[in-house]
Amino acid sequence: MSGTPVRVVVVDDEEMVRTALRAILGAEEGIEVVGEAATGTEAVSVVRALRPDVVLMDVGMPEIDGIRATEQILATLAEPPRIVVVTTFENDAYVYDALHAGAAGFLLKRSAAEELVQAVRLVACGDSLLYPAAVRSLAAEHAGRQEARAPAWVARLTGREADVLRLMAAGQTNAEIAGRLAVGPATVRSHVAPVLAKTGARDRTQAVIAAYESGFITPG
Known part of the structure; x- marks a missing residue:
């Protein structure tokens, strides 16, 4: 842009x-x-x-x-x-x-x-x-919406994709995630894309919501 x-x-x-x-x-x-x-x-x-x-x-x-x-x-x-x-x-x-x-x-x-x-x-x-604390609170408040068992996509995440999703849920940007994982921003983007595909999410926000609702990330 x-x-x-x-x-x-x-x-x-x-x-x-x-x-x-x-x-x-x-x-x-x-x-x-x-x-x-x-x-x-x-x-x-x-x-x-x-x-x-x-x-x-x-x-x-x-x-x-x-x-x-x-x-x-x-x-x-x-x-x-x-x-x-x-x-x-x-x-x-x-x-x-x-x-x-x-x-x-x-x-x-x-x-x-x-x-x-x-x-x-x-x-x-x-x-x-996203404000991580607020999203955790909202997810806990709406725990009734969470699935009883983790969906299949959770098992399909690679270790690095799981790390990226957790950091996304912490409210970190691509640049911040790159710093935490000691990789370049382009590498982070290459991991974000399959995370979105596997969670069936439109964007990062919905991927984070899916992470909470699936139990992949537990509020608190």
């Missing part, structure tokens, strides 16, 4: 929030806010029309909520954007549902401006945006 700005759509039912997000992101080099929406229905329409790289999606909105809007966007676009759910509480059950729906991660509304900017850049590059 070198030389091309990250195109962002901001979705929130509060105009003041949309204005603040637009101002913060608009001031950053390499990021362009190309549109906004005030309802879930409008969000789906705007995203389909503008095809942004990243969507900041509020959870609670009129008409359809952020989770349903996320599902519709991901189901209807061949090359969907990376969606970051914006929430007030990190342990909100909606967050877990949003991650299941395919969101790349979540961001707290109280996050600092630099965290917002970093989040947009991070997901635009293909990384996930």
Whole structure:
């Protein structure tokens, strides 16, 4: 994406929030806010029309909520954007549902401006945006969804792929994983791809959720 700005759509039912997000992101080099929406229905329409790289999606909105809007966007676009759910509480059950729906991660509304900017850049590059402690808490809270036996994909992981998945679940980026394993970022990417394929995950976030739900990683 070198030389091309990250195109962002901001979705929130509060105009003041949309204005603040637009101002913060608009001031950053390499990021362009190309549109906004005030309802879930409008969000789906705007995203389909503008095809942004990243969507900041509020959870609670009129008409359809952020989770349903996320599902519709991901189901209807061949090359969907990376969606970051914006929430007030990190342990909100909606967050877990949003991650299941395919969101790349979540961001707290109280996050600092630099965290917002970093989040947009991070997901635009293909990384996930997870808070390990919060995801562990959510996974424990939803333990009833976990499978009784580990699925077949767990046995198919190589030792290095298992290491990479554990570090992904710890919230580490490709660069951080490369540092931990003393390999290059390209090598990490070569391991991430089969992890996604074997877990049947759309992206890193869903692979981490699968790791928790399968019992491959145990909350706590």
